[in-house]
Amino acid sequence: MARKQASNVVVGLDIGTSKIAAVIGKIKSDGEIEIIGMGTHPSRGLKKGVVVNIDSTVESIQRAIDEAERMSGYTVESVYVGIAGSHIQSFNSNGMVAIRNKDVQYDDIERVMDAAQTMAIPGDQRVLHILAQEYIIDNQGGIREPIGMSGVRLEARVHMVTGSVSAAQNIAKCVERCGLAVEDIILEQLASSESVLSEDEKELGVCLVDIGGGTTDIAVFHSGAIRHTAVISVAGDQVTNDIAVALRTPTQAANEIKLKYACALPQLINHDEEIEVPSVGDRPARCLSRRTLVEVIEPRYEELFQLIQKELRSSGFEDVLAAGIVLTGGSSLVEGAVELAEEVFHMPVRLGYPEGVTGLSEAVNSPAYATTVGLLMYAKEHSNLPSEPARSRLSDTASVFERMKNWFKNSF
Numbered sequence: 147m148a149r150k151q152a153s154n155v156v157v158g159l160d161i162g163t164s165k166i167a168a169v170i171g172k173i174k175s176d177g178e179i180e181i182i183g184m185g186t187h188p189s190r191g192l193k194k195g196v197v198v199n200i201d202s203t204v205e206s207i208q209r210a211i212d213e214a215e216r217m218s219g220y221t222v223e224s225v226y227v228g229i230a231g232s233h234i235q236s237f238n239s240n241g242m243v244a245i246r247n248k249d250v251q252y253d254d255i256e257r258v259m260d261a262a263q264t265m266a267i268p269g270d271q272r273v274l275h276i277l278a279q280e281y282i283i284d285n286q287g288g289i290r291e292p293i294g295m296s297g298v299r300l301e302a303r304v305h306m307v308t309g310s311v312s313a314a315q316n317i318a319k320c321v322e323r324c325g326l327a328v329e330d331i332i333l334e335q336l337a338s339s340e341s342v343l344s345e346d347e348k349e350l351g352v353c354l355v356d357i358g359g360g361t362t363d364i365a366v367f368h369s370g371a372i373r374h375t376a377v378i379s380v381a382g383d384q385v386t387n388d389i390a391v392a393l394r395t396p397t398q399a400a401n402e403i404k405l406k407y408a409c410a411l412p413q414l415i416n417h418d419e420e421i422e423v424p425s426v427g428d429r430p431a432r433c434l435s436r437r438t439l440v441e442v443i444e445p446r447y448e449e450l451f452q453l454i455q456k457e458l459r460s461s462g463f464e465d466v467l468a469a470g471i472v473l474t475g476g477s478s479l480v481e482g483a484v485e486l487a488e489e490v491f492h493m494p495v496r497l498g499y500p501e502g503v504t505g506l507s508e509a510v511n512s513p514a515y516a517t518t519v520g521l522l523m524y525a526k527e528h529s530n531l532p533s534e535p536a537r538s539r540l541s542d543t544a545s546v547f548e549r550m551k552n553w554f555k556n557s558f
């Protein structure tokens with residue numbers, strides 16, 4: 147018989163535009179995450195990262211969860227879930243307070259984080275994350291662990307992420323309709339960066355680019371902290387659509403052709419290669435040169451990389467990315483994506499696979515599961531597991547987290 151979800155078992159649920167993936171992880175006493183279950187099902191109820199059909203999303207979540215439960219032998223009760231979409235907004239902010247008792251205590255951190263979020267947020271948006279970048283005590287900056295330090299004035303620089311209330315509520319509705327509780331809602335690229343980026347890259351300066359089906363999610367890190375996040379509404383679905391239109395083939399066939407023959411750089415293919423393309427209606431299939439296909443794909447990926455470059459330029463971080471760009475997400479798997487990105491960005495580019503987990507890690511060994519695995523890592527850092535002592539972290543504070551959970555609970 148299936149066991150109830152134990153307190154050291156966490157579940158990541160990635161509700162993507164192309165697939166819904168559930169992964170169950172056991173957190174060992176040494177902090178290691180062992181993957182013990184995994185389930186995935188095609189997603190049909192989302193557009194550009196946002197739930198547009200509750201019933202079909204619920205069905206896909208249920209299937210993915212069922213599969214993961216069967217594999218692990220546990221019954222899932224609560225999940226950490228991702229959020230993306232063009233409704234996400236982010237900005238940097240800061241706050242300042244007087245330190246109450248000479249040394250910085252937890253209460254001072256709580257107050258300074260409160261002070262950092264006093265700016266006006268549109269009524270239809272709610273705070274998803276308040277991520278500390280650095281603390282400044284009496285003009286001394288660059289402090290990551292302020293607790294216990296002496297001073298008079300405490301400042302915090304933070305990165306705030308907000309999202310549409312209704313988009314978050316629809317995600318929660320789908321999860322709850324499956325009989326599951328939402329532990330937390332996490333910005334998808336924040337989750338992906340947990341599983342794909344190294345601490346060194348975050349320190350040196352790096353941009354994570356998660357190219358999925360519906361959205362491309364980016365996150366910039368520098369000096370060990372998150373500096374900028376953005377969501378671009380161009381990703382794999384557009385590439386499929388371009389192929390369907392240009393080759394006059396049904397969308398399903400266009401996606402299959404993409405998975406089999408796609409390449410983002412014409413120089414990498416053999417020029418006399420031919421591919422078979424199904425036609426629309428009763429017309430017979432045709433043979434086309436693979437080059438024709440690549441000539442459709444290259445401009446779309448180039449456009450996407452240029453949009454990211456524009457975003458990086460306007461954020462002011464383009465010149466500080468010493469560790470370059472890390473591509474992840476299913477659409478980063480297209481042949482030649484890394485090479486084309488290097489041409490556009492003039493920076494080192496690598497492909498990001500989720501790392502740092504054991505157990506059934508082969509099952510999640512694809513850039514498409516960067517978010518799913520990252521959700522587990524985020525869960526490990528933020529859940530108060532018996533083996534994990536509560537601590538003050540640079541990336542978040544428990545009080546903010548609790549408040550967010552409360553907001554979330556109160557919104558139904």
Ligand SMILES: Nc1ncnc2c1ncn2[C@@H]1O[C@H](COP(=O)(O)OP(=O)(O)OP(=O)(O)O)[C@@H](O)[C@H]1O
Pocket residue numbers: 161162163164165166189194195230357358359360361362381382383386401404405408475476477478479480481513514515
């Ligand atoms: N080998 C491949 N070559 C090209 N594209 C691929 C390959 N494998 C997967 N894709 C594309 O990746 C996309 C799915 O990626 P992913 O699973 O990361 O998306 P998602 O998380 O469901 O969507 P999103 O994050 O945008 O909501 C699809 O468009 C799919 O066609």
Ligand SMILES: [Mg+2]
Pocket residue numbers: 162163334358359475517
């Ligand atoms: Mg995704």
